[in-house]
Amino acid sequence: xxxxxxxxxxxxxxxxxIYNVSLMNCTWQAGRDAPGDTQYFLYWQxxxxxxxMECELYIKDxxxxxxxxxxxxxKIEIEKAYFLVNGSSNNSLIQFYDEYIQLYxxxxxxxxxxxxxxxxxxxxxxxxxxxxxxxxxxNKDKCFKYEIIIKYK
Numbered sequence: 001x002x003x004x005x006x007x008x009x010x011x012x013x014x015x016x017x018i019y020n021v022s023l024m025n026c027t028w029q030a031g032r033d034a035p036g037d038t039q040y041f042l043y044w045q046x047x048x049x050x051x052x053m054e055c056e057l058y059i060k061d062x063x064x065x066x067x068x069x070x071x072x073x074x075k076i077e078i079e080k081a082y083f084l085v086n087g088s089s090n091n092s093l094i095q096f097y098d099e100y101i102q103l104y105x106x107x108x109x110x111x112x113x114x115x116x117x118x119x120x121x122x123x124x125x126x127x128x129x130x131x132x133x134x135x136x137x138x139n140k141d142k143c144f145k146y147e148i149i150i151k152y153k
Contacts, residue, residue, distance in 0.1 A: 005087075006034075006094065008031050008032045008034070009089075009092070010087070011028040011029060011040055013027075014097060015027060019107075021135070022073050022074050022075070024071040025070055026055075028097075035089045038087050040094075041055070042066070042084070043084045043086075044081060045081065046103075048082075074103070076107065077103070080103075081101050081103050082100055083099050084096060084098040085098070109133055109135060110135075
């Protein structure tokens, strides 16, 4: 397909991460050949049944150019989310960038909580217990594998 706009003007290195269960950060870099006055705008759609929404809280660089977005209350849907970053400049047409992302693949899981260790010196054994971390999508139990590393001092 032919994209309208100057080559090298679309954003680069787009990436998103979900953390603390429902927060999402997306970041990008301005296109290498984008004019200095280019401003970028991020739109996203969590599922095809939702409306596309513009970013509410942009992350700006020192020149006031949007280079990221912070989202709150993100819910992970079964289907892929759609992201679109377009740009505007007084001097030329800016190419857009778009991508579909499975949100659960970019979720950074929280650590387990309420970790307790009870050791019995007579039997020389320890019971270690923890609570599974909160997670923003379903199938919770299938997602977790734990590894305990014990270092003797």
